[in-house]
Amino acid sequence: xxxxxxxxxxxxxxxxxxxxxxxxxxxxxxxxxxxxxxxxxxxxxxxxxxxxxxxxxxxxxxxxxxxxxxxxxxxxxxxxxxxxxxxxxxxxxxxxxxxxxxxxxxxxxxxxxxxxxxxxxxxxxxxxxxxxxxxxxxxxxxxxxxxxxxxxxxxxxxxxxxxxxxxxxxxxxxxxxxxxxxxxxxxxxxxxxxxxxxxxxxxxx
Numbered sequence: 361x362x363x364x365x366x367x368x369x370x371x372x373x374x375x376x377x378x379x380x381x382x383x384x385x386x387x388x389x390x391x392x393x394x395x396x397x398x399x400x401x402x403x404x405x406x407x408x409x410x411x412x413x414x415x416x417x418x419x420x421x422x423x424x425x426x427x428x429x430x431x432x433x434x435x436x437x438x439x440x441x442x443x444x445x446x447x448x449x450x451x452x453x454x455x456x457x458x459x460x461x462x463x464x465x466x467x468x469x470x471x472x473x474x475x476x477x478x479x480x481x482x483x484x485x486x487x488x489x490x491x492x493x494x495x496x497x498x499x500x501x502x503x504x505x506x507x508x509x510x511x512x513x514x515x516x517x518x519x520x521x522x523x524x525x526x527x528x529x530x531x532x533x534x535x536x537x538x539x540x541x542x543x544x545x546x547x548x549x550x551x552x553x554x555x556x557x558x559x560x561x562x563x564x565x
Contacts, residue, residue, distance in 0.1 A: 368425075376437070380411045383440055390445050396454055399515040400445060402461040406508045407440050409468060424484065429538045432531050439528040448516040457515035464507030467493065471501035484539075488548045490556075498552070498559045499536055506532075506560070536560065 387404040391397055450457070474492030493500035509525050536559055543549040559565055 376411055379438060379441060380407060383407060387445055394447065397447070397515070398454060398458045399461060399512050402458050402465065403440070403508065403512045406461065406465050406468065406505075409465065409472075410505065411437060413472060424538060424542050426538075429535075432534050432538065436528060436531040436535050439524055439531075442520075442524050443512075443516075444518055444520050445516070448518040448521060450515050451517050452514045454515050457511045460511030460514060461508050462511075464504045464509075464511060466504075467507060468501055468504035471504060475501070484542065488543070488546060488552060490552050495556065497562060498540070498556050502532060502536060503560055533565070 384404045384407070387400045391400045471493050474494060475486075475489050497503065506529065509528070513521055513525055540549075540553070540559070544553065
């Protein structure tokens with residue numbers, strides 16, 4: 361990396377940890393006001409898992425620093441800061457919503473375990489991984505994020521939160537496409553794409 365890129369890397373990681381810490385503190389504060397809202401704790405844990413572990417990811421061989429990719433990544437990563445964590449409408453019982461979240465978190469853990477340190481925030485080539493859940497779909501970690509978001513929304517529903525989820529997943533779709541544009545420069549990944557056809561949900565996308 362150039363000095364500018366290194367400085368940007370350090371700055372982004374430092375800001376990320378600060379914002380994540382703020383969100384966790386706010387979530388715990390809300391939970392202490394109503395200890396039945398376990399979806400808040402699960403969601404905070406999921407974000408620590410997602411963002412926190414990315415801070416220790418392997419430095420990639422190639423990364424997409426284009427403005428569009430940078431903006432999409434920042435918005436899709438820090439979307440949780442825009443959520444209303446005040447009590448919302450419970451569409452399903454809290455325990456069921458938390459169960460959905462846990463299923464999403466477990467899928468994330470499985471995907472991250474398969475990747476080891478080959479994951480991060482910006483689209484990058486950290487090595488091609490084709491084992492574990494990656495044998496079924498190309499982006500199982502993102503599917504885990506989606507399931508976790510659905511669980512949180514089910515117990516904390518509101519127009520604002522719904523809008524955030526919809527916008528966030530439009531951005532995630534762009535993020536996935538940009539990631540694959542970079543990775544498809546690698547012949548190993550092109551071969552992988554020919555064998556595993558779907559990115560996120562089999563038969564849909």
